[in-house]
Amino acid sequence: MSPSGQQPPQESRIGVDVGGTFTDVVVTSQSGDIYTYKLLSTPRDFSEGVVEGIGEIIRSHRIEPAETRDVVHGSTVATNAILERKGALTGLLTTAGFADVLELRRLRVPKLYDVTWQKPQPLVDRSRRLEVIERVGVDGEVVTALDLDDARQKVKRLMEMGVESIAVSLIHSYADPSHETAIGELLAKEYPHVWTSLSHRVLPVIREYERTSTTVLNAYVRPVVASYLEALRGKLDGLDVTAPLLIMQSNGGVMTSEAAAERPAYVVESGPAAGVIASSGLARSLGVDNAITFDMGGTTAKTALVEDGEPHFTAEFEVASAMSAGSRLRSGGGYALSVPFIDLAEVGAGGGSIVWIDSAGAPKVGPSSAGALPGPVCYGKGGDEPTVTDANLLLGYLNPEGLLDGAVKLDVGRARAVFDHKVAGPLGLDTQVAAYGAHLIANASMIRAIKSVSVQRGRDPRDFTMIAFGGSGPVHAVGIARELGIKRVIVPPQPGVFSAVGLLEARLEFHAKKTYLRRTASLSRRELQSEIGELEAQAREGVGHKKLHTVSFEFEPWVEMRYVGQGFELPVRLPPFADDWSSWVGELNRAFGEQHLNTYGHVTNNPTEIVQLLVVIRELNPPGVPASNRPDSQADGSRKREVFFGDAIGLLPTPVLRRGDLALTPADAPMIVEDYDATTVVPPGYRVFRDRSQNVIIEEGSA
């Protein structure tokens, strides 16, 4: 976050992050103050909670609604529509012979030896997947001309089945989109009310399953997202908030709500992105080059890498996969969505994960979760399976008086009784020793997730700083950091709503990509420049620039290339065009070689080829977020409680502070730092202080 003093008074901004349980609203005022508000989400119509939250916060802090710069929104509307299968009745038109591509997928299943695994139901049943007579070849040449009468008939059949949204995905349409375009024109002319998604418009990229699946997802959620955004726009206008509505994408950038309604595939699963973007902003403002983000909530933990202030991207993602994201070893569990994603790993370990003993006596954590309801035993809402949160409470990590400043009461006695009965008893261990074991086992799966984004990508976690947030993140962060040799952990202010802050850190951004199969040696400068120019125009359109007259943008051209014959590509930033074409080509090959060396450990002199062109459009000089207000402190700064740090250290009387009580100079742990919405646990062997931006900084060693 940029220090508030450096910028002149700015317009106020609003960020709203809607999750399954809570809606978080963050407002930065013209005077540089930052306010947050948390309320329960309204699943029947999420826009109600959004508007209620915004209304509440602008009233109580006297924000002038008409002078708001923008409203940045992260929403689970698209994701929920997929998870609950409440999207539009969708039809799919494919090239003759390929109606089953959507369902065949890439074949691979996510789990070995498990024949009870069931493939997710395709979002378009076979009866609504119709084939059209046409075929384009690999070089874009027409093999079989489009039979428009056949197409018209197939469309008619889909309309008779009552479809609301139609996806069109033809073989090699990225190379020659004319057949898709013709079908699009037919639809626009004869059925103007039907939603249309053409694959070359959604994702003009080679690999038919991924492109088709992405186009179908786009078609499936489009009416839902469009009507949600339209309703929200109306309600915002009703509050006199007329500023542009910007929507978070899965790549961590934002686009206008109009652009999101056109290509909702890009905003599916944007939830985890905001936390990573918030971390990127924090890392940039603190000058932290290498950071690992660690976001742990009630049901999952997510982790990503931020290098030089920027996250990494991937196009390999699956929606609604029950398996861990982030590992190619376990792909195949969900619906492929090949738009750019922030590359992160997610594991089913959260505060609600259930602790249990298997039939041969081994203690286990997860994968089942007590979720928000009934929740951990200690919440007293009927939960009778011990969870990680119960273990943390029994270890003294959480305030026995309750969470959220006492708003959520905790039943320690019941948590202990159930934990003893189901875990400690069977293991023959003291409550706390068993609870500590459960805490460590939960850590182990999160450590594996962090390794999957760091060690498995050739990075050494010891070179990184951890940024920990989410309701449970700061409880586990330091223990995990110690295991990985991470020497510094940062817990930002209001760790429970940090993701919402990330919305205001996000820049307008769009990644326009296109398959462009060419040998590098035979690239034509003129053609390449014109393709890139076209992609720049598409990127402008993608971000929704027409609504954003005052914003200035930068463009970054990239290629994805490989040695001829390789199955996988590497991204390379295009060098600036030089006068001498052959030296420019040499430069490009050198840049690729360097990337290949970093990734694979060697280079060759083999010929290379381009597979994809990519243009990234990005907002210049984004407004950012002012520093946080001074956090609250507590009168009784001398609170202590008994905290268990494992057999080797044992039970220690540990000072418990509010963030505001924390000194700006380091003090020795053990220590517990409580925020309204999270608890930071620091075992002995660390020093802790608060920086001027109100972050809690935890470093290895003594003060």
Add this chain to the structure above:
Amino acid sequence: MTAPTSAGAAAIERELIREGLAAICEEMAVSVLRTSHSETVKSAMDFSTALCDETGQIIAQGVTLPNQLGALPEAVAAILRRFRDDFHPGDVAMVNDPFDGGMHLPDIFVVRPVFFDSKFVGLVATVAHHADLGGMVAGSMSPYAEECFQEGLRIPPVKLYSRGKREEGVFALLGANTRVPDIVLGDFDAQLVACATGVKAFDQMIRRYGLAEFRAHVAALLDYTEMLTRQEIRTFPEGTYSYIDYLDDDGVRDDPVPIAVSIEIRDGGVTLDFTGSSPQVRSSLNNTLSFTNSNTYAAMRTLLRSDIPNNAGFFRPITVKAPRGSILNCVLPAATGTRGLTGFRVMDAIFGALAPALPDRVMGASDGGLSLVTVGGVRPGGERFSVVELVSGAWGGQARQDGEDGVPNVGANVSNIPVEMLESSLPVRVDHYGYVPDTGGAGLHRGGLSLQREYTFLQECDLSVRSDRATIYPYGIGAGRPGTPSLNLLGPDGEEVVMPSKFSQRVTAGMRLIHRTAGAGGWGDPLDRNIDSVATDVRDGILSPDRAFTEYGVVLRPDTAQVDPDATETERTARRVKFKEEGATTPVTASDPTPLEDRISDALRRSGKI
């Protein structure tokens, strides 16, 4: 870290060690995946990674290719036999010799010893399927090889590095014996990087616990694994169960090739005896015993539902016997290149045998294992091309669910190659890729459908197809019907003729290959199938109204294609009565493999050619 003071504390440490070891193997696996060059490794994940103790026992394995996991112990044992007293820090050894630790020539094991305080304490191992090691055909897996000497380079345990020094001569030898040295040497690099990763992480782990405590935890982990395995096997009904499944033929002669197994379940252990299986064959379908072990472990794991760690403790309750000189324990000079197919059939035979014991866990036979379609040649400009397509598959019906359509065989969790990618690397056009209606065995829960992939060759190519289940159909379970056969058709457009399940041929521009995988077997009585499920299959166009009636006794109104529930009930009752009157019963067993006589005519009928 203090020493564990109680069983409970040890259980916690053991769980942490298990997670830590699994993470190392996964790290190694991702390292191979990230740095390898070949399509086989990247798309098909045809590789594995493991950690072993100093005796060669596997203590953890990466989860990549099921049918390969159980073969590591033999390879590591062979390397230990050769180098046990001659291992030094910085050494790396390899082996692929099917008669000394290997499986078939393309699978090369790369193994590196781990030293702690200059004491030999264990090994890290990787095995990867390499793109080519010479021999009669590109890819080194000709079905027609009669001896291993025709198949390519045979490598006994040999060092790639000695005390950190690269054996340049050995690398030169490897490079000189492959058609694609860049890819093969690149994949060696990937294995070496993975081993280095593994050694480093292994060392860190031992350092953290101290050697003695680490070994104690590992021993406990293996015991725990064995206990978990035995515990579940004890829930299986004791007894002896047998079955014979067949390969259509060995690719040289037409006779079916029996894979026979007799399985004894007793006292928390399983003994599998493959006596009665075919003698080794004069083609390359022969298994080494190590590969038969591997297939057996994979099959048993599929039947077990516990979350069992991947280590040697799992192998202990399982005993495998296969006669020397048989197709499942071949001896020199057997060829082994295409034995993958035999491996699939070993798994089918085991499942078939255990159907009466575990009817709620055994599914109808699947597609029979993935087909290999290899296309190679030279472009007009002189550039060589060669791609192996792995075509699969379907699962059989099960007690509680239909067989999945469009999934890889449980023995080999591979991906398909996207049509658009294939066409960008081969002078081939794919005209069709999809389900074949009215395939798969009917049942209470039906078997998965056949897949069909149709190719048009755009220039002269060398085509080689290795498939099966064209004459011996995948079995059904109980009253579930057998699956439907695979099929190869080849010829100019519109004049395609039926080909055998295994063949190699030069094809010219304009010729078409239609390859269809077998449909999987059904489970349980089709007359008991939910009518709505039948109606859905009809609506989705994968079941014709005709077959809905003949197989399922479901009557559809001709005008609306809606189910007529009353007529259906009448029809089903009549059939049940008739069945009873005939005094027939259906024991819950795997159906007999379909007799040979039906073969070509049936294939032709189903292809619509007669």
